[in-house]
Each structure stands twice: as C-alpha cells, then as structure tokens.
Amino acid sequence: MFLLSFRQRDELAHMAERAGWAAIAARRSEGLERRFLASGASVVVIDARATLAEGLSAARQLADTVQANGAALLFLIGRREASAVAAAFEAGATHYLAMPFAEGEFAQALRFAQRHAERLAGGHRAAAGRARLIESEAMTWRWSPDRPARLAFSPALAQASGLAEGTADMPRGVAQRLLGRGGLRAALHAVARLRGEGGVAPFAHNALDGRRIAHHLMLEDGMVVGHVEPLDGMRTTDAVPRDPLTGLDDGHGARRWIEGRIAQGQAPILIVLGLSRFEMVNAAFGRLVGDTIIRSVARRIERLAGGGGRRRLVARLAGAEFAIGLSPPATLEQAEMLAGELVAAIARPFVAGEHVVNLTARVGIAGARAGDPDAGELLRDASLALADARDGEPARVRVFEEGNVSRRAEDRRLELDLRLALDEDRIEILWQPQVAMPTGRIVGVEALARWRHPVLGELGAEALFATAERSDYLVELSRHVQVKAMAAVAAWKGPLAALRVAINVTAADVAEPDFAERMLAMAAENGLIGRLTVEITESGLMADLGRAAELLARLRSGGLRVAIDDFGTGYSSLAYLKALPLDTIKIDRRLAQDIAGSARDRIVVRGVIDMARSLDLTVIAEGVETDEQLVLLAREGCNYYQGFLCSPPIDARALEALLKG
Structure with missing residues (x-):
C-alpha cells in the first residue's frame, strides 16, 4: 500500500504493517504520482484527518493514475468532516473511513479497498488474508506434485463447470480446455510463483460462458489448492466499449486487450498519453467544455492510431489519460513515431462552442517483457515513462527503460528497510577528520552517516539520504543522525574531547518551524555549545534569504557556528555570502580537486578563497586526495582540509588512534 498522512504517518504505517501490509509511507505530496507508481501499490490511503484541503488536493492529483492502474483509494476523514464524503468521492476516492475508528476497522477498510483493486485488475493482486469459503460450498481444486497429470475438483466446482455430478478427479487436459490457453499460461505462472514464494498467488481468466x-x-500440506471466485461485474472480451464520454474502450478493456496479446505469446507495445494540466481547462471553462474537448481528443487519437483494419487498442484509461496498444510486428521505433504524431495533433487548437483551447500532451511508451503474466506491469511501466515525460523538459515522449525495473524494486525494498533500520538503530556514525593546513593537526571532525545494509552492504550518506527523501523519512533520518552524533561526542574523553564537530542539516530540517530552537537545545543538553558547527548545503537554504538569515543568526547568537557545505555548486553562492551570517564555507570537492588542473581552474578557486577571507570567513576544502592538491590549496590561503589524504570516514576508536599517532 501507498500511504500519505500529513500528521500521523508512522502510526498509520505501523497499524497497516500489523495487518500484514507493506507500507510505503509519505508525509508530503511532492512528486506524489511518481512515488505511487514506483511503490507498485494496489491500495492508496490518504489521511485527511484535520488536513482536509491537503487531502482532497492529493486525491485529485492521484485520481487519474489510481484509476488507470486499477488501484483503490481509501480516504480517511476526521470526526467533524463527515460532510466531506461527497467531496472525497468527487476528488477520486473509491472508499472512505471516518473517525473514530479502531485498528480492526482500519484493517477491514483496507481489505475492502484491496478487494476493489483485485476486481479492477482482474484478480492479479495479492490476496493474503482472504477468508476461506465454507467447506461444503467451496469451489476448489487441488493439484499434487505427486500426481502432476491429474486435478481434483470439489463437487461445487464440478457442478459449476458443467461436469458430471460427483466428478472428483480428471485429466489435466480437461482442465486446460476449461481454462483456455490464456488461462493455462496464467495458472502455470501462478503455480510457479506460489511454489517459489509461498503466500497466495492469484490469477484470472475468462470461462467458457464469458464470465x-x-x-x-495456496499451499496446503504440499498440495496446491485453488479457491475459485466468479468476478461478477467484469466484462467479457467481446463486450462493447464502456467509456460513456468518448465511446472508446475503457481501462478494463485495455487490460483485457493486453492480456489477450500476452496469452497468445505476443509482446504488445503500450502508449499512454496524458493531457498536461487539463484540470485548468475544467476550472477555466467548466465541465461541459472540458467534456467536449475530451471527446475531440479521442477522435483525433482514433484517426491517427485506430481503424484501417489494424489490430490496435484505443482506450480512455481515466480522466485525461488515453492508451494506444500496438500488436506485433510493431516496434518501439514505430511507437515513438506514432507518439510524436499524437503530440503534434493534440497541439493543434480545439474549438468548443465559442472557446478556443490549446493543449499539450506527454507520452510514455513501454513494451511487454518476456514472462509478463498480466497487464498490470505493462500499464505501470508506461505510466512511469509518462511520469518521466511530465518531469522532463523539453522531451514530450519517453520510453520506459527495462533497467528501471530492478532499480525500482530495489528502491522500494530500501524504503521499507530504512524505516526498520531507524526503528532498530542500525544507522552508524563515522567521523572524517578536518585538518589545519599550517600545522597538519586534526582540529575537528564531520559526522557522516553509514548504513550497513544486510544485503547491499555499506551504503554511504548520499545513497542513504536519497532513499530517505524518496520515502519521506528525510527529517527522521536527519534527526536520528544529529541526536546520535551529539550523544556520541558528549561522551568523548581525552584527545577526542577537544575536537570541534560538524553536523549536517537538510532543507527539510531548515523548513521545520522549531529548527533553530531544537538545534540549540540539543547542543546545550550535550554540552556542545562552542564546539558544534551546523553545516547546510546550498540546496538546503531556502529562497527566502531573509528568514534563512534570521534562523542562522539565532544559531550563532546561541553559541553555534554556521557553515555552507558544497559551496560553489549552486547558482546563488554570491547572494548567500552577501545576505547570510556565516562562519565557514566548505569548498565543494570538485572545485578543490580541479585546482590541480588548468590555470583557469586555480583562478576560480583562488577567487572563492579570496572572497571568503575578505568577509572574514574560514575556508575548508573537501575531497583533498593528493599532496599536490594540498600544496596548491595552502598556497592560495585555504585554512583547513578534509579528505582521503588524511583519512576516510572512520569510527571513534580509529579516530582516537589517529590523533595519538
């Protein structure tokens, strides 16, 4: 499940996990569409308790993508907001739950939402925790590896399948005829999944009567047991298109078209086209004009992509998103060419009554991969490519890259593992020495986070914080590192007790309303007033330099020092030097390493150091790796350095040994 909760994210995530869910949890709505798609979730939960406006906005942002990908959206509302139920459904919710509710009621609401998603997706979602049917009425079949050529049907299933009463055992060939070729392929995939991973492995197919x-x-005592469920309300492959606005096929039909091609051993290509900012058309001209334009868009897509006897899909997935499916022997190059034509066609003005409306479109393209058991992955891949196209300028068409599959799965795994690592205190703190250039003496250290992942090994701060930002745990991780680092330094004795310590803060930290007060309180509690430097990256400083200056002045007046980290990588460096109360700048490692390059490189570094010294700022060079770099930086007037020339990040015991040496 994908969870968005502005205030009670962790509480809800733990409730969901106790109910058996893997929860990708977020607190902010930035990049919501891409994060939902990357999560692979079948259920979205938006917690709008006491944050109704933000919740409704997030639901509207996700509505089309949730519908297009066959997911469910559970909307949580507060005790005094029951009147907002209609607004929630209008925004795109498929289910709601109002306060007060107990943990069991939340788990039940999730099960209802999951059932809805399974129906939309044709039964290809995980179905763990489904209640068993009463044995006497159960429609089940059993298959044993000891008798691979035969299946045992329950009486109820035999009767429903039109077999002779009392049939209990039959050749697998009869079952193959009942399943059809596509159903048999899906069944074999599901059995392989079940025997390899356990749990529950669902699949779906069309029966002989069209249902x-x-x-x-499930596995029971070494046997594969299939619980059969008629999916009432699902359309058959020959049903008429169901989208009432455009007359095109709908999302259900798109899935069946894809699954039909895959079942026949083909590898279809899917194009997903999304109109950019179409909600502004509805807001400016009204729903009637918006509907008229959607119909006009459908006709243009049909003229370019459909008809002519070609075996193609043209469907409206949801809202302002359309799907075009191409059968072999179509290629990705042909799909890209068609996508370009579609984008150009949408760019021509539309007329609705007295209104002339200009639109733009973005397109994502994906090709089915060998072994895909259903339409869900292909739709998700194309939707991810569309999200990339929406994020990227000026490209309007993006093709999904197969390598993203493994990266996406690894990202999801890391996001789940990170919360466990924080809960179980698995994030370590290492220390990189800062050295005075005139004396070669270690005078301070920078605290750096490391995560020893049980599978991927040691992950540095860059990978760790990137994972935290994706999973919306950036503030928690940053605070965890700050608290742990300060507590460690407070306990140091001997030569370690004389060192200054620098701790990094992120943009999310700076945006917290109590940022300055919290940092000063932690420093005072650990006896670090006068020893602690707060390092903020350029990207961490907000556009409102007036507020940033006020925050940093509070830190300095409280006895802390302030440094800008990675100086020279952003576009506002000179503005920061002019406007902000600073003590130190840390030259970005790329600038420091370039000093051994050309004369122009040295002039740039010299200019940065001269400006800093003119403003009475201390200069630290990062990433120093060679004696040549050190000599050149010292010659230009740099005060301190850190880098592998002295030491990589090390633990406290190794740091003490280095100091004694």
Missing part, C-alpha cells in the same frame, strides 16, 4: 473467473492459489 471472468479468479483463482486464489
């Missing part, structure tokens, strides 16, 4: 049937496979 949609789901099978939920």
